[in-house]
Amino acid sequence: MTNSQDEVIGFLSRPESYGLHGGTVEKIETHCSIVFLAGERAYKLKRMLRYSSLDYTTLARRQAACAVELVLNRRTAPAIYLGVSNICRAPDGKLVFDGPGPVLEPLVAMRRFAQTALFDHLLEHGRLTPALMQALGRAIARLHNGAERTPQFGGSAAMRRVIADNARELARVASALDGADASALTARTAAALEDVAELLDRRRAEGKVRRGHGDLRLANICLWAGVPTPFDAIEFSDEIGCIDVLYDLAFLLMDLLVHGCADLANAALDAYLDVAPETDGLRALPLFLALRAGTRAYALAGSATRQADPAQAARKMALARRHIAAGRSFLAPHWRGLTRINAEMQRKEFESPRSKG
Known part of the structure; x- marks a missing residue:
């Protein structure tokens, strides 16, 4: 300062x-x-x-x-x-x-507003419900539906930059995180991007890259007058804020999945898709989840190194390692942690030439 x-x-x-x-x-x-x-x-x-x-x-x-x-x-x-x-x-x-x-x-x-109204606090105390997550999913979908289209950002090129940024920052904390896990996550995200690169560029051309929130973690959502309310959107970087709408949503879903709340993640995603339908785009969601997990991992690890309290530092570093493990799991060949992804993959398999032939 x-x-x-x-x-x-x-x-x-x-x-x-x-x-x-x-x-x-x-x-x-x-x-x-x-x-x-x-x-x-x-x-x-x-x-x-x-x-x-x-x-x-x-x-x-x-x-x-x-x-x-x-x-x-x-x-x-x-x-x-x-x-x-x-x-x-x-x-x-x-x-x-x-x-x-x-x-x-x-x-x-x-x-x-009271800090107890934050969604990370509500989760910690068992007060997040499927109904709240459904309301939140609909609110995010309305935000995305009305948001400015920003085709000058996003696409596969943007995700390559995220992968490079994550790799660089994870390398700085690799000794504490377990470098092999971090390196494996980087390799898996790079490979996964190649599988969906054309899809991401097509989504950008179709208007799916918009001025979203940019940091939809549970800590940036509160319960205001009984309504789930995102706040503290990214204002300082167009590249961070102008992204694929599903990449925006992925931060919330990742946060819930890492904390073992697949039911809440599914509730939010289902409600979102009811207002902002997606089909092919769901193929990119595992990559988006993995990238969000990697970004959060290095942020937590960096914060751990600045903690004066050893117990707090250990807690943050353990959570960082959990994010690395989760990021790798999202990209496992048969990961189906979200039911809508599972349904979309089954539909694709049914419609593929091999399945018909």
Whole structure:
């Protein structure tokens, strides 16, 4: 964190800045943001930093990112995303919210919700139900049906880049993950891509690559007013956010499958397909699941290496290894972990010339 944001962070860390007296301000820190929870509001500050996939190093870039984040997330969570607030320097030199002075930092302003409403928390406590997953599947399908088509992204070329990115990042943590497993996952995804490359390019031409969510993990879905609500869509990278719709959905399905919840994954997929039908595209879903598992594996392993608590580090690394194993299983020759994939494969086998002949 650079010192130029320290004054704003100090301001946002004090209850009196929000008119709270005797209250507290909670902070949630991620790689690229800090979320300040104060009263009934949450304010997201984008860190002044640069990664390969994002650049928040200037005020103008952070302002633009906040504006895009607001637009994208209001598609699924309009009641949560309130607007963009600015921290300004008043004429007396003090920092204020949305004052007349120069803008120091933009913030995404949101309504606060309990962390217990997050779907990863609900899963951990046995509160996710098939009905909730059906509602979520339909909501994601509606998002995809109405999303902007982005044929300049996606296709087999995009998946080759994902495979290369996963391979590079997994290699960095291979000693902790078991390099043989990670290497095998990379090899299997590369081979699987060749089997569906033409399909992926055809899907792009047919309009199946759209501006989706980009990070549909359980941790980015909450129960708001009783309704499953995706939030925190990817705003900083068009390549990550503009993807095949089934690759977008695959993050959710993978998350559920890795946690042993095939029933919930099937409920979400079935409901999705009722609103956004797919047939041939389901052949690409095992590859999409494996790629999502690989991406999550290196993120978890990297997080484990930064943990001060040895128990937390061990837990994250074990979960990373589980993702590697799951990714390999998705690409096993006869994997049929999702019933709709099984039905589609059986249909294809029945219709193939060999079966008729």
